[in-house]
Amino acid sequence: MRVKHEAPIVITNKNVSNAMIHFNPTTQTFNLVLATSFYAFQVDAQGRLVHLGWGPRPAGAGDADLLSGQVSWERTDTTASFETQTQPDELLTFGDVTFHEVSLKVEFASLPIPLAPGEVAHLPIRDVRLRYTGHEIAMNGQPGLAPSHGLPTAVDSPRETLRVRLRDPVQPFAVTLCYRLTPEHDIIERWCELENEGGAPIRVELLNFAALHLPRGVTELTAVSGAWAREFTTQRERLRPGICLLEHRTLQTGHSNNPFFLLNRPGQAWEEGGIVYFGALAYSGAWRIAFEQLSTLDVRVHPGYSPFEFELMLGAGERHVTPAVVCGVSAEGWGGASRRLHAFTRERVLPRPAEMPRFRPVLYNSWEATWFDVNHAGQAELARRAAAIGVELFCVDDGWFGARRNDRTGLGDWTVSPDAFPDGLRPLADEVHRLGMQFGLWFEPEMINADSELYRQHPDWVLYFPGRPRCEARNQLVLDLGRPEVVAYLHAALDRLVSELGIDFIKWDMNRYASEPGSAAGKAIWRVHVAAVYDIMDRLRRAQPGLAIQSCSGGGGRIDLGILARADQVWVSDNTDAFERMRIQEGFSLAYPARAMEAWVTEAHNTLTDRHSRLNTRFDVAMRGALGIGSNLTQLDAAELAEYAAYIAFYKRIRPVVQEGALYRLERLEEFGASVIEYVARDGREAVYSVVVHEHRVGEFRPAPALRRLIVGGIYGVFDRSGVEIHRATGYELMTQGIPGDAAGGAGHSRTLYLEQV
Ligand code: DGJ
Numbered sequence: 001m002r003v004k005h006e007a008p009i010v011i012t013n014k015n016v017s018n019a020m021i022h023f024n025p026t027t028q029t030f031n032l033v034l035a036t037s038f039y040a041f042q043v044d045a046q047g048r049l050v051h052l053g054w055g056p057r058p059a060g061a062g063d064a065d066l067l068s069g070q071v072s073w074e075r076t077d078t079t080a081s082f083e084t085q086t087q088p089d090e091l092l093t094f095g096d097v098t099f100h101e102v103s104l105k106v107e108f109a110s111l112p113i114p115l116a117p118g119e120v121a122h123l124p125i126r127d128v129r130l131r132y133t134g135h136e137i138a139m140n141g142q143p144g145l146a147p148s149h150g151l152p153t154a155v156d157s158p159r160e161t162l163r164v165r166l167r168d169p170v171q172p173f174a175v176t177l178c179y180r181l182t183p184e185h186d187i188i189e190r191w192c193e194l195e196n197e198g199g200a201p202i203r204v205e206l207l208n209f210a211a212l213h214l215p216r217g218v219t220e221l222t223a224v225s226g227a228w229a230r231e232f233t234t235q236r237e238r239l240r241p242g243i244c245l246l247e248h249r250t251l252q253t254g255h256s257n258n259p260f261f262l263l264n265r266p267g268q269a270w271e272e273g274g275i276v277y278f279g280a281l282a283y284s285g286a287w288r289i290a291f292e293q294l295s296t297l298d299v300r301v302h303p304g305y306s307p308f309e310f311e312l313m314l315g316a317g318e319r320h321v322t323p324a325v326v327c328g329v330s331a332e333g334w335g336g337a338s339r340r341l342h343a344f345t346r347e348r349v350l351p352r353p354a355e356m357p358r359f360r361p362v363l364y365n366s367w368e369a370t371w372f373d374v375n376h377a378g379q380a381e382l383a384r385r386a387a388a389i390g391v392e393l394f395c396v397d398d399g400w401f402g403a404r405r406n407d408r409t410g411l412g413d414w415t416v417s418p419d420a421f422p423d424g425l426r427p428l429a430d431e432v433h434r435l436g437m438q439f440g441l442w443f444e445p446e447m448i449n450a451d452s453e454l455y456r457q458h459p460d461w462v463l464y465f466p467g468r469p470r471c472e473a474r475n476q477l478v479l480d481l482g483r484p485e486v487v488a489y490l491h492a493a494l495d496r497l498v499s500e501l502g503i504d505f506i507k508w509d510m511n512r513y514a515s516e517p518g519s520a521a522g523k524a525i526w527r528v529h530v531a532a533v534y535d536i537m538d539r540l541r542r543a544q545p546g547l548a549i550q551s552c553s554g555g556g557g558r559i560d561l562g563i564l565a566r567a568d569q570v571w572v573s574d575n576t577d578a579f580e581r582m583r584i585q586e587g588f589s590l591a592y593p594a595r596a597m598e599a600w601v602t603e604a605h606n607t608l609t610d611r612h613s614r615l616n617t618r619f620d621v622a623m624r625g626a627l628g629i630g631s632n633l634t635q636l637d638a639a640e641l642a643e644y645a646a647y648i649a650f651y652k653r654i655r656p657v658v659q660e661g662a663l664y665r666l667e668r669l670e671e672f673g674a675s676v677i678e679y680v681a682r683d684g685r686e687a688v689y690s691v692v693v694h695e696h697r698v699g700e701f702r703p704a705p706a707l708r709r710l711i712v713g714g715i716y717g718v719f720d721r722s723g724v725e726i727h728r729a730t731g732y733e734l735m736t737q738g739i740p741g742d743a744a745g746g747a748g749h750s751r752t753l754y755l756e757q758v
Pocket residue numbers: 367397398442509511552553554555571573574
């Protein structure tokens with residue numbers, strides 16, 4: 001029997017074709033059609049939503065080529081004792097499914113219908129079933145924690161969201177599954193909305209943003225792991241049968257894993273070939289992505305909130321909207337998956353207000369130059385030198401406030417230190433502006449030192465459990481953002497300084513994980529903290545549309561598509577050693593775009609790794625993202641400063657292609673010990689080619705890799721950083737033979753070249 005659905009409400013917009021989302025009322029089949037991929041599901045006879053397929057569209061497929069739903073999932077033998085629950089529901093609920101992984105687990109306090117004679121209630125009822133009741137196509141649907149700053153993104157054309165409404169047949173509980181399409185990048189954002197339609201609270205125990213069903217055998221996982229100063233280490237492994245987890249259980253995204261994945265059939269994808277499924281969470285709190293391989297070899301991905309300490313109480317009439325998982329499929333290998341995520345993030349995620357320069361400015365950051373020893377004279381001298389070499393944004397790091405002379409005191413006291421800046425920071429900010437640069441300032445809003453005025457006044461403002469120690473890490477405690485007065489204090493402190501000093505850029509840091517998570521918000525603190533951080537950032541940006549934010553958490557601890565909707569760039573790692581950095585940046589590039597990747601050139605001797613590296617290597621690595629300088633400019637002589645200036649001038653020439661071009665990883669470190677990457681402008685007329693050799697065995701030669709996506713018949717000049725044309729070739733030659741000259745380059749050889757159609 002077909003379940004009757006509510007008359008579908010279809011909101012149309014005359015500027016946008018509806019052809020991407022098809023619904024066949026006869027077969028009750030949904031087909032979502034994107035540029036090169038498809039996604040399909042169907043309402044079955046019980047009203048369950050059953051997944052039909054997801055993958056690349058066959059070449060030549062036309063408008064009429066849609067799935068009818070006739071071939072559905074293959075049932076296992078229902079007379080067998082085991083493995084009968086493999087139906088691929090679009091959202092898997094504990095009830096229809098009990099012994100495989102589910103997307104949603106809920107407790108109902110009572111039964112709203114009379115018990116049958118002899119039945120016992122068995123409360124709470126932990127069984128939820130969702131049946132189709134209707135759907136609509138909405139324009140510009142928004143997932144949970146979507147930015148509220150109201151700033152535009154690079155592309156703001158309306159997008160269709162398919163909203164499919166499901167309801168429990170017995171309990172007053174509804175779930176809407178949402179699919180927002182960005183067809184040009186083959187991307188679907190998925191999330192769900194929960195609604196308590198009754199009068200009693202409903203406890204949600206586990207909640208994923210969606211369930212992703214992948215074809216059988218898609219079991220090779222590429223993801224990143226790491227730690228402080230070792231972020232984004234690429235990991236490739238075969239999923240074993242059962243469950244494999246990527247997760248982080250803190251108040252930020254975390255260093256040990258990052259919430260994105262690439263999946264393909266083992267041996268059937270490579271950098272530029274093969275079908276690759278990918279996904280990334282738009283969320284900066286405790287998260288989990290579970291990968292499940294069933295005994296049927298089906299693969300499911302379950303992205304969502306970490307269930308480790310999860311609680312969501314839905315009061316009478318309340319709704320909860322989850323953040324989104326951004327997912328897609330590419331038939332162009334890992335590189336194609338990365339490029340889709342990069343383009344999507346650049347065009348649809350990163351804020352791009354008109355008040356901001358088109359490209360991310362060249363930054364100077366004082367941290368590695370002066371550490372906590374900041375004062376007016378020292379910073380002003382650095383600023384003058386920075387301006388002279390072409391820096392566009394000068395950021396004063398930690399140490400400018402309260403009694404902050406080291407990491408044991410002052411955190412939380414957001415007033416300018418009278419010792420370091422007797423006349424306040426305004427004279428420095430004015431000097432930086434007078435020098436033609438933007439002014440940036442470091443904050444760590446969520447933290448507090450026990451030795452601070454704020455803590456002496458409000459010892460209860462931190463996360464703790466009474467009777468238990470308040471464990472410090474880096475001598476600091478975590479503020480309880482579950483208290484509205486704490487959020488109000490932080491917003492007011494930052495807002496005041498932004499307007500008083502004319503701050504153009506906030507470096508928002510967060511230097512520890514949570515320990516005792518006792519909060520006024522109870523267990524909900526994990527979600528509430530993230531929402532509060534987003535809210536403060538969004539309000540600051542709304543008030544000052546030209547304000548930029550850098551997300552940092554002891555390096556790369558808070559990088560994800562949720563934070564990138566309110567941060568312009570991220571600090572990827574505290575490890576600024578060029579060679580280490582190259583490996584970290586390669587892992588970062590699997591999911592995130594160069595435009596958002598802040599990368600500094602620091603001094604020749606790296607104190608973290610004790611390695612010396614040449615200036616060309618340091619620049620060639622840092623110019624792969626949003627260039628920054630972290631060296632102590634007062635220690636450099638005139639010749640060195642002139643070299644810095646020449647590199648910065650060259651970077652400004654290549655910056656449009658680096659920050660907005662498509663990235664090709666022509667040679668990955670793991671293959672030949674060298675990293676060769678190319679950025680290509682959208683029209684193919686310009687490109688940037690960057691080679692850095694890390695390991696080189698004498699007698700081994702490295703063939704020049706072929707370039708990609710140039711204009712076949714175009715003639716290109718290849719220029720070095722002095723603007724000298726060192727090579728001229730057609731697009732055809734470059735895309736078949738590459739650029740000669742790096743074959744015997746030993747460890748430490750590196751160069752960045754600019755290609756332009758002549
Ligand atoms: C950690 C950051 O990653 C560094 O860049 C620096 O800002 C320090 N915190 C300051 O305490």
